[in-house]
Amino acid sequence: MAPLPRLAETLGRIAQRLLTAVRPGGGSTLPGRLVLALDPLALQRLTRDRRVVLVSGTNGKTTTTHLLAAALATQGPVASNAQGANLLPGLVSALLRAPRTATTAVLETDERVLPAALRTCSPAAVVLLNLSRDQLDRHHEVAAISHRWRDAIAALPPDAVVVADPGDPNVAWAAAAAPRVAWVATGNPWRLDSALCPRCGSLLDLPERRCPTSPTVAGFPAVAVSPTVAVSPAVAVAGVSASSGEPWACSSCGLAEPAPDLRVHGQRLHAADGDVTLALRLPGSFNVGNAAMAATAALALGVPLPQTAAVLADVEAPEGRFREFDLPHGRARLVLAKNPAGWAAALDLVAAPTVVLAVDATAADGRDLSWLWDVPFEVLAGRRLVVTGPRAADLAVRLRYADLPHLLCPDLAAALDQVVGQADVLATYAPFQQLRSQLRDAA
Amino acid sequence: MTAGTDPVAIVTLLPELLGTYGDGGNGAVLEQRLLWRGFEVEHHFVSPRHEIPVQRAVYLLGGGEDAAQEAAAKVLLQTSALRHALDAGAVIVGVCAGLQLLGHSFPGREGPHPGLGLLNLVTEPGPVRAVGEIVTEASPAAVASLPLLASDPRFTGFENHAGRTHRGPGVAPLARVLGDGGVGNGDGTDGAIGGEDVDGRVFGTYLHGPVLARNPALADAILTRLLGHELPPLDLPEVTSLRSQRLAATRPARTTTAGNVVGRRS
Numbered sequence: 181m182a183p184l185p186r187l188a189e190t191l192g193r194i195a196q197r198l199l200t201a202v203r204p205g206g207g208s209t210l211p212g213r214l215v216l217a218l219d220p221l222a223l224q225r226l227t228r229d230r231r232v233v234l235v236s237g238t239n240g241k242t243t244t245t246h247l248l249a250a251a252l253a254t255q256g257p258v259a260s261n262a263q264g265a266n267l268l269p270g271l272v273s274a275l276l277r278a279p280r281t282a283t284t285a286v287l288e289t290d291e292r293v294l295p296a297a298l299r300t301c302s303p304a305a306v307v308l309l310n311l312s313r314d315q316l317d318r319h320h321e322v323a324a325i326s327h328r329w330r331d332a333i334a335a336l337p338p339d340a341v342v343v344a345d346p347g348d349p350n351v352a353w354a355a356a357a358a359p360r361v362a363w364v365a366t367g368n369p370w371r372l373d374s375a376l377c378p379r380c381g382s383l384l385d386l387p388e389r390r391c392p393t394s395p396t397v398a399g400f401p402a403v404a405v406s407p408t409v410a411v412s413p414a415v416a417v418a419g420v421s422a423s424s425g426e427p428w429a430c431s432s433c434g435l436a437e438p439a440p441d442l443r444v445h446g447q448r449l450h451a452a453d454g455d456v457t458l459a460l461r462l463p464g465s466f467n468v469g470n471a472a473m474a475a476t477a478a479l480a481l482g483v484p485l486p487q488t489a490a491v492l493a494d495v496e497a498p499e500g501r502f503r504e505f506d507l508p509h510g511r512a513r514l515v516l517a518k519n520p521a522g523w524a525a526a527l528d529l530v531a532a533p534t535v536v537l538a539v540d541a542t543a544a545d546g547r548d549l550s551w552l553w554d555v556p557f558e559v560l561a562g563r564r565l566v567v568t569g570p571r572a573a574d575l576a577v578r579l580r581y582a583d584l585p586h587l588l589c590p591d592l593a594a595a596l597d598q599v600v601g602q603a604d605v606l607a608t609y610a611p612f613q614q615l616r617s618q619l620r621d622a623a
Numbered sequence: 624m625t626a627g628t629d630p631v632a633i634v635t636l637l638p639e640l641l642g643t644y645g646d647g648g649n650g651a652v653l654e655q656r657l658l659w660r661g662f663e664v665e666h667h668f669v670s671p672r673h674e675i676p677v678q679r680a681v682y683l684l685g686g687g688e689d690a691a692q693e694a695a696a697k698v699l700l701q702t703s704a705l706r707h708a709l710d711a712g713a714v715i716v717g718v719c720a721g722l723q724l725l726g727h728s729f730p731g732r733e734g735p736h737p738g739l740g741l742l743n744l745v746t747e748p749g750p751v752r753a754v755g756e757i758v759t760e761a762s763p764a765a766v767a768s769l770p771l772l773a774s775d776p777r778f779t780g781f782e783n784h785a786g787r788t789h790r791g792p793g794v795a796p797l798a799r800v801l802g803d804g805g806v807g808n809g810d811g812t813d814g815a816i817g818g819e820d821v822d823g824r825v826f827g828t829y830l831h832g833p834v835l836a837r838n839p840a841l842a843d844a845i846l847t848r849l850l851g852h853e854l855p856p857l858d859l860p861e862v863t864s865l866r867s868q869r870l871a872a873t874r875p876a877r878t879t880t881a882g883n884v885v886g887r888r889s
Contacts, residue, residue, distance in 0.1 A: 313643055317754050317783055321643075321688045375639040375671075381690045381732075383671050547755070548781040550645025550831040573868050576861040577836050578648070581655045588861070 185225060188218035192276045205263060211276055212269030223268060226275035227301040230259070231284045233477055234301065236294045236329075237309025237351070239522045241266060243462065244307060244470040245288040246498035251478035251488040257282040262498055266290045271297065284481075291325050292318070295332035302337055305477045306358070308344040308351045309470065312373045313554070314519035315546040322350050322373045329354035341480040343473055346438040349428050353378035356438065364476050365440035366469030370521040372554065374428065382432035444472045449485065456489040462497045466525045500612070505619040510599040512536070514619065516612045518545070520554040523606070527559050530604045535560055536595055537586075538569040538607035538615065545608040549574040558582050566603075568595035569611040593618060630663035631850065632680035634708075638668050640695040644783065646685025646718045648833035652842050653681055660854055671695075675704035679712035681849055684721030686784075686831060692720040693731050699724065699739055706741070714849045715741065715825045718834060719784050722746075722814055722827030730786060741825045742815050743791035749809055752785045756873045757805030757830065759813045764795030768816055768823030769844035778813075779837045779869040780830025782806060788829075793818045797828050802873060824848065836862075837869060 192215035199207030215222045233252075235245045242264045249260040259278030261270050266288040275285060289297045291311070298306065308329070311322050333342060334357035344355035346363040350373065355361050377384050427437035443450045446465075447458055449472045458471045475488040497503070503514050517526035537557075541547050552575055565586035567575050572590040579586045589595040592614060596605075607615055635642075635650040650666060657664045669675050671694070682705060687695060699705070705715060715725065723729035726744035728737055735745070761769075761776035778798055787809035790796065797814030800807045807813030807829050814828035828834055835842040839862050843854055 316644060317781075319752055319754075323688050323690050372639065372642070376690055376694055381694060383694060548644070548783060548831060550648065550781065550833050553645040553648030553651065553833055553836070554642070573861065573865040577859075577865045580859055580861045581648075581651055581836070583655070 185219040185222065188215045188222060189225075189276065191215070191218070192222075192272070196273065196276055207277070208261070208263045208265040208273055209267070209269045210273070212265075212272030212274075215272050215276065216269055222272050223275075223297070223300045226272060227285065229283070230275075231481065232301045232303040233284075233286045233305045233307065233481070234289045234294065234297055234303045235286065235307040235309070235477075236289045236291050237307075238291065238312045238314045238519060239525070240309045240466065240470045240473075241288040242498055243467060243501065244309060244474050245286050247471055247474035247492055247495055248307070248477050249286040250495045251474060251483050251491050252284050252286060252481060254483060254487060254491060255481075256284065259285040259287075261288055264288060264499055267293050268296065291329075292320070295328045298332040298336065303340055305341045305343060305480050306333070306336070307473050307477050308342060308355050309473060310345060310348050310368055310370065310521070311350045312370050312519060312521040313551065314521075316551070317547040323376070323378065326350035326354050326378050330357045333357045341477075343476045343480065345469075345473070346440055347428070349374045349384060349435075349437070350378050352438055353435070361438075362442070362476050362480060363438050363440045364469075364472050365443040366466075366472055367444055368466070368469060370524065372520070377430035377433060377435055379435045380430065380433040382430055385429045385431055442472065442476055444468055449475060449489075451485060454485070456485045458489055459493050461493070461495060463502060464525060464529050467497075500616040503616070503619070507596050507599050507603070509597070510534070510601045510603055512596065512599065512603045512605045512619070514612065514615060515604060515606045516609065517606050518609055520551050523555040526606050527556060530560065530563070530606070532563075532602040532604040534564040534566065534599050534601060534603040536566045536568060536599060536603055536605040536607075537575055538592060538595070538605065538611035539567070539572060539575045540570045540608055540610040541574075542610045545610050552578045557584060560584060566595050566598050568592055569607070630665045631657050631846075632665045632667065632676070632678050634667045634669060634676060634678075634680045634682045636669050636675065636682060636684050637671055637695045637698060638685070639670060640691040640698075641685040641687040641721055641724075643688055643691065644686035644719060644831045646683070646721070646831060646833050649685065649716070649718065649835040649842075650683050652833065652835040653683075653846060656839075656842055656846065656854075656857060659857060671698045675702055675708075677704050677707045677711060679849065680708065680714075681845055682708060682713055682715045684715075684717040684724055684827075686719030686721060689730075689732060692724065692729065693736055695720070696724055696729075696731075696736055696738060700737060705739060709741070709821060709824060712849070713824065714845055715821075716845065717742075717825075717827035719782075719829055719831065722829060723786055723788065725825060725827050726788070726815075741821060742817050742827065743794045744788055744815050745791075746786040746788045749785050749787040749806075752783075753806035753809075753829075754783045755781065755804055756869065757782045757807065757813070758801045758870060758873045759798035759805065759807065759830070760801055761798050762796050762812070762816070764818075764823070765797050765816050765826070768826075769841070769848055771840050771844035771847055775840045777801070777870060778828070778830055778834065778841065779866060779873065780828070780832040780834050782813075782829045783831060784829055788815065790815050793820070797826050804873065832869075837866060839866070 196207040196211040261274035342358035429436040728735040796812030816826035
């Protein structure tokens with residue numbers, strides 16, 4: 181290796197050791213930044229002699245990366261950015277941190293960064309989970325991301341495999357350009373970002389639903405906003421097609437949902453040569469979907485499905501997701517939810533009589549909270565609601581207009597103090613991280 | 624019309640295409656503000672392949688991605704429902720892509736794309752994307768058409784768009800931008816409100832939030848304009864709190880040179 185890259189790598193490793201010594205979990209990004217500043221080709225160098233899998237999508241990246249790394253660890257040490265630092269410095273840091281014996285790397289990759297990572301890492305496999313509205317203030321339009329993905333995927337080496345969900349038109353469009361694709365139908369119900377054909381821009385044929393409520397609950401079990409709302413028969417809102425299972429298609433250009441190679445049904449993953457049960461320690465059907473995608477990627481890399489299923493049965497959720505904590509007067513389960521599709525899935529999981537909703541609008545959360553109006557909070561009627569976080573006021577207005585009584589308590593610690601008994605705590609990214617540290621310190 | 628007689632109609636147009644930025648909330652706000660006052664509400668959500676009802680209603684067009692905006696324009700250009708609705712006393716409100724659609728043309732994927740021509744304005748691509756909190760103040764024309772704004776003429780919202788909107792003669796801005804951070808139309812103003820030709824009942828803005836959740840006076844001004852009479856006030860402490868928080872949070876910007884954000888606003 182030329183002297184400067186070698187020096188860069190050495191400095192990076194030193195930085196990492198120092199940062200990790202100062203704080204456990206430190207060094208997830210800065211060492212990578214340092215190395216890339218000195219050696220812009222660092223990612224290429226660090227992946228050249230490794231088998232790389234990239235995992236991307238709007239929701240589920242951290243969990244799927246974690247599950248896949250566990251499955252591949254049966255073959256040998258695996259490098260991974262399990263803490264979720266998913267921009268290029270985070271990928272580099274993860275590779276620096278890994279032992280040289282880790283010849284496999286599973287890297288969670290931010291949706292906007294994926295095209296650059298694809299071109300640099302020559303991955304053996306790529307997992308494309310889903311695409312939906314998220315952090316729109318970062319110019320994160322779904323269609324634009326899909327097209328950039330497709331261009332980069334079209335340039336993958338001939339033995340690369342893309343694992344993708346055919347039910348999401350924007351993902352399917354990007355994945356279809358790959359040399360090899362494994363289609364895994366997870367039954368992801370979110371459809372609000374799939375109105376148009378990604379190829380020709382015409383309206384897609386989607387099963388129509390009568391939805392007697394506002395679009396904020398489109399696609400969910402109908403929740404009456406008010407008994408006096410009447411809706412003309414002409415109204416329909418394209419929404420969820422989960423249980424209908426009807427494939428999408430474009431009658432203008434003929435683009436249609438690809439037939440799946442594997443299909444999730446309940447907790448079973450159906451494949452051509454047999455089914456496996458994905459019994460997980462993580463709740464929610466969306467996590468079965470994540471596990472199915474991970475298992476398929478592992479299969480492409482030589483791990484049989486039953487072996488993966490056995491490994492995944494013992495894997496805990498990463499990075500605080502679904503962790504249970506004791507509170508001053510009760511017990512909480514912590515759930516991360518970052519955008520409408522993620523919140524819809526999280527609300528589906530809620531079981532506790534008290535729900536704490538923590539909201540902020542930092543850069544990491546997305547600075548515009550208008551998306552709160554695309555979340556079906558109405559399904560929480562009847563539960564005790566506590567609204568907290570620096571931007572609790574925005575959510576309080578949303579809940580007020582939903583006629584949902586709630587306690588407004590912007591300070592996180594004070595909000596948790598209000599909880600008596602069992603609570604589900606649903607939080608956007610920044611308050612989620614704060615709650616993790618607060619709850620960890622208290623434990 | 625008084626509460627409890629005929630239902631009041633709200634029409635949310637093409638939510639699958641023009642609902643990406645949370646603007647569906649505007650319809651929810653109007654609906655609820657009517658229900659709380661004892662009105663019956665008919666809230667129509669019109670999908671692309673369905674007929675747009677023509678009636679005296681509030682018609683809402685929200686923001687959407689580029690391809691979705693074009694698809695929405697193609698759908699809406701096939702019908703004269705909105706013009707007929709205006710004749711029937713409707714109020715039409717466009718946000719972001721919706722505002723642009725109400726004009727004569729907006730940037731399409733292959734050059735300018737025709738809009739509905741209900742407002743005399745055109746939109747062209749801007750040099751940088753405008754993203755951030757913005758505070759504006761209602762224009763005299765807006766206050767004249769929507770008198771409820773007089774007592775609290777400021778608007779707070781979040782803008783996120785790449786277009787610059789140029790108003791033709793006879794079209795007043797909806798508001799002027801306060802402070803240094805906001806872009807709006809690109810000329811110190813935001814949005815537009817139609818003149819006599821549309822009886823001041825067509826207007827638009829770049830503000831998300833959703834704009835009617837952040838600005839209750841504007842929500843009631845729209846309803847008052849539609850119904851032709853005053854409404855009893857609503858006291859919603861959460862709404863009042865949010866409004867003051869957001870107005871206080873938007874500080875004068877310093878200009879950034881990096882990235883694609885004009886100014887800096889939280």
